C-alpha cells in the first residue's frame with residue numbers, strides 16, 4: 775500500500791465529475807487501500823478518489839480512527855437519497871483546501887446505497903458525522919468543494935490562503 779499526493783485547490787482536476795466503476799477488482803482494491811493510507815497520513819476522516827487524481831466514483835472513510843481505533847469504510851459508486859428536511863451547520867475542512875475551515879449546512883440524515891470493498895451492494899442510513907462526511911465526499915465526486923457552498927469572497931480567500939500555504943511548504947521542502 776502507498777501514500778499518494780492529495781491534490782489541492784486550485785488544481786482543475788478537482789473540478790472533474792468522476793466516472794462510475796465497472797468492476798470491483800484487485801486493482802480497485804489497491805486504489806482504495808492507497809486512498810486510506812493517504813487519508814490516515816493526512817489526518818483526514820474521509821477521502822474521494824479524485825483527491826488523489828483518479829476520477830472514479832470511490833470514497834473511503836474512517837470516522838473512528840481519531841479515537842485511537844481503525845474502522846475503515848469503502849464506498850464504490852455511492853448514491854445518496856431521501857435526505858432529511860433538517861439541515862444542520864458543521865465547521866467543515868477539506869484535505870484539498872488545507873488550513874481553511876468554514877460552516878456548511880447539510881441534511882442531518884441521508885440514505886446511502888453503495889458497493890462495498892468485496893463488490894457486495896449495501897444500503898445504510900447515515901446520521902451525524904457520517905451524514906456530514908458522506909455528503910462532503912459525494913460533492914467531490916461531482917467536482918464540488920465545500921468552499922463552493924460559500925460566498926465568492928470567502929472562496930477566493932480560501933484559495934489564496936491555500937496557494938500561500940502550498941508555496942511555503944514547497945520552499946520549506948527545498
Ligand code: K2U
Pocket residue numbers: 817818819820821822865866867868869870906907910911914
Ligand atoms: O474530503 C476531505 O478532504 C476529507 C475531509 C472529510 C470531512 C470534511 C468535513 C467534515 C467531516 C469530514 C477531511 O477529513 S477534513 C479534516 C477533518 C477531520 C475531522 C473532522 C472534520 C474535518
Ligand code: ZN
Pocket residue numbers: 867868869870910914
Ligand atoms: Zn474534501
